[in-house]
Amino acid sequence: MVRVDSLNVSAGETLVIVGPNGSGKSSLLLSLALLLKPAGGTLCYAGSRVTSSRTALALRRQFAVVFQDPLLLQTTVMENVTLGLRLRGVGRAEARARAQVWLDRFGIGHLAGRQAKTISGGEAQRASLARAFVLSPQLLFLDEPFSALDAPSRQSLIEDVHQVLKQTRVSTIIVTHDRNEALTLADRVAVLIGGEIRQLGTPSEVFSAPVDESVASFVGVENILPGNVVSSGEGIVSIAVSGIQVDGISSLEAGEAVTVCLRPEDITLALPSLEPVTSSARNRLKGKVARIVAHGSQVRVTVDCGFDLVALITRRSCEEMGLVTGKDIVATFKASSLHLIKRH
Amino acid sequence: MDLVLEGIKDAFLLLVRGDRDVLRIVVLSLAVSGSATIISLVIGVPLGAVLGLNNFPGKKLLASFINTGMGAPPVVVGLAVTILLWRSGPLGLLHLLYTPWAMIIAQCIIALPLIAGFTLATMQQLDPRLRTQIIALGASRAQMVWLLLREARLPLLAAVMAGFGAVISEVGASMMVGGNITGQTRVLTTATVMETGKGDFPMAISLGLILMLLVYAVNLILTMAQQRKYSR
Numbered sequence: 001m002v003r004v005d006s007l008n009v010s011a012g013e014t015l016v017i018v019g020p021n022g023s024g025k026s027s028l029l030l031s032l033a034l035l036l037k038p039a040g041g042t043l044c045y046a047g048s049r050v051t052s053s054r055t056a057l058a059l060r061r062q063f064a065v066v067f068q069d070p071l072l073l074q075t076t077v078m079e080n081v082t083l084g085l086r087l088r089g090v091g092r093a094e095a096r097a098r099a100q101v102w103l104d105r106f107g108i109g110h111l112a113g114r115q116a117k118t119i120s121g122g123e124a125q126r127a128s129l130a131r132a133f134v135l136s137p138q139l140l141f142l143d144e145p146f147s148a149l150d151a152p153s154r155q156s157l158i159e160d161v162h163q164v165l166k167q168t169r170v171s172t173i174i175v176t177h178d179r180n181e182a183l184t185l186a187d188r189v190a191v192l193i194g195g196e197i198r199q200l201g202t203p204s205e206v207f208s209a210p211v212d213e214s215v216a217s218f219v220g221v222e223n224i225l226p227g228n229v230v231s232s233g234e235g236i237v238s239i240a241v242s243g244i245q246v247d248g249i250s251s252l253e254a255g256e257a258v259t260v261c262l263r264p265e266d267i268t269l270a271l272p273s274l275e276p277v278t279s280s281a282r283n284r285l286k287g288k289v290a291r292i293v294a295h296g297s298q299v300r301v302t303v304d305c306g307f308d309l310v311a312l313i314t315r316r317s318c319e320e321m322g323l324v325t326g327k328d329i330v331a332t333f334k335a336s337s338l339h340l341i342k343r344h
Numbered sequence: 345m346d347l348v349l350e351g352i353k354d355a356f357l358l359l360v361r362g363d364r365d366v367l368r369i370v371v372l373s374l375a376v377s378g379s380a381t382i383i384s385l386v387i388g389v390p391l392g393a394v395l396g397l398n399n400f401p402g403k404k405l406l407a408s409f410i411n412t413g414m415g416a417p418p419v420v421v422g423l424a425v426t427i428l429l430w431r432s433g434p435l436g437l438l439h440l441l442y443t444p445w446a447m448i449i450a451q452c453i454i455a456l457p458l459i460a461g462f463t464l465a466t467m468q469q470l471d472p473r474l475r476t477q478i479i480a481l482g483a484s485r486a487q488m489v490w491l492l493l494r495e496a497r498l499p500l501l502a503a504v505m506a507g508f509g510a511v512i513s514e515v516g517a518s519m520m521v522g523g524n525i526t527g528q529t530r531v532l533t534t535a536t537v538m539e540t541g542k543g544d545f546p547m548a549i550s551l552g553l554i555l556m557l558l559v560y561a562v563n564l565i566l567t568m569a570q571q572r573k574y575s576r
Contacts, residue, residue, distance in 0.1 A: 035476055
């Protein structure tokens with residue numbers, strides 16, 4: 001079940017709804033696109049309340065929706081892209097001319113005459129996007145449009161869509177579980193977890209200052225540690241985490257319980273013998289390598305420094321330091337890297 | 345063996361000469377079965393689409409009637425239509441019994457469940473997300489149904505083939521409600537039965553061959569249309 005108190009998208013804005021699988025993102029999007037009747041509540045478009053099915057049809061003709069799967073009909077690519085226009089009564093010649101512009105824009109103009117079933121998944125999704133943009137929608141909905149694509153196709157298409165959204169300034173609601181897509185495309189991000197919007201803000205607000213542990217975990221904060229403020233002054237707080245003291249920037253008072261959030265990419269690892277003499281990092285924790293897990297071109301290193309601290313370093317750094325399980329290591333991070341969430 | 349070979353030889357001679365009685369029987373067979381198929385399409389496709397795309401109380405019961413109708417024996421259909429159109433029957437005042445109209449009615453009752461049943465199954469097999477996508481493209485309900493039917497046109501051609509094949513080749517109902525009257529209600533199947541009964545095997549074989557050729561020709565056209573779409 002999805003329960004949203006209120007959610008709005010402004011003209012020209014790209015709102016990205018992110019959340020884990022099963023959080024209700026697609027149901028929310030279908031409701032907003034008037035494709036799923038909500039159990040309750042009100043939908044307003046341009047200040048007017050959506051009331052009847054006739055109003056809904058008229059409004060749907062101002063929208064466009066792209067789904068995870070392209071869902072093209074068994075006809076040519078051109079016929080698929082012109083379909084929405086034809087349903088709106090646009091003449092065949094005009095529809096084809098307008099469609100060709102968008103097919104070219106998405107780099108598949110040469111496929112116009114091909115049967116839709118004979119083109120690749122990436123090309124089909126480009127056709128699906130062309131089918132949406134050709135409608136010049138007032139409001140565009142994208143439901144995980146890149147998630148069924150392979151990595152190179154996905155990255156290329158995300159960049160193309162980003163460019164098109166910037167140029168057209170069409171109001172857009174995107175649903176995705178991919179944090180990077182949200183960071184690339186969003187003007188604002190809504191984090192939907194368990195059917196509720198937990199946080200709504202700019203990408204930097206949401207990703208650097210999550211409001212609770214579940215949001216922190218979803219936006220990629222891997223070090224989420226309970227602690228207590230032991231001292232506070234001049235904007236610097238010292239927090240005891242499993243008996244180890246770390247410094248952060250906050251106006252919290254001593255004695256307050258907090259959750260310490262620290263992104264793995266904000267931690268630097270160095271061998272004790274090679275550690276730089278001077279460093280602006282305020283926190284320096286000695287420990288031992290507890291676990292090393294390859295993660296694409298990077299390596300996730302878990303350091304036991306009284307509590308587990310996960311750091312993300314390059315594969316090359318890992319090899320140069322000769323990191324193995326049990327090796328002594330020093331983890332450093334800036335006080336400003338810590339995000340503190342007050343616990344109640 | 346000689347009987348068969350002689351029969352086939354005579355049958356080809358009959359066909360080549362273009363026998364007038366045979367031609368009349370062929371034309372009537374095509375007219376009756378073609379009309380019945382078209383009427384069944386007009387009723388059966390929307391009926392199957394409505395059942396396939398909507399959920400309502402009694403849907404399963406209705407679907408079970410259609411599925412039962414798909415296997416209804418033509419003689420039972422013939423019996424029911426005969427009683428219905430009998431002089432003292434509910435529709436006796438229409439005087440349709442032993443006319444081509446009675447045969448069309450009976451054949452419609454045979455073909456309709458086949459076409460409706462195929463359509464129902466076809467619509468249910470379509471990706472349900474396609475329906476959402478079409479609505480999202482701004483289709484009205486009627487436009488959505490039309491597009492889904494267009495999307496399912498290849499399996500629907502199979503429904504047409506099944507419907508036409510069933511009615512052009514049935515004999516029981518046509519014999520009962522048409523009466524196999526020369527020049528009026530005699531079609532290929534009833535004539536074949538009669539000629540076989542008389543022992544006129546050349547005529548029976550020629551009628552049988554024509555029936556097979558007709559069914560093949562119609563199905564060839566539909567299959568070519570179907571496979572052309574698939575192979576593109």
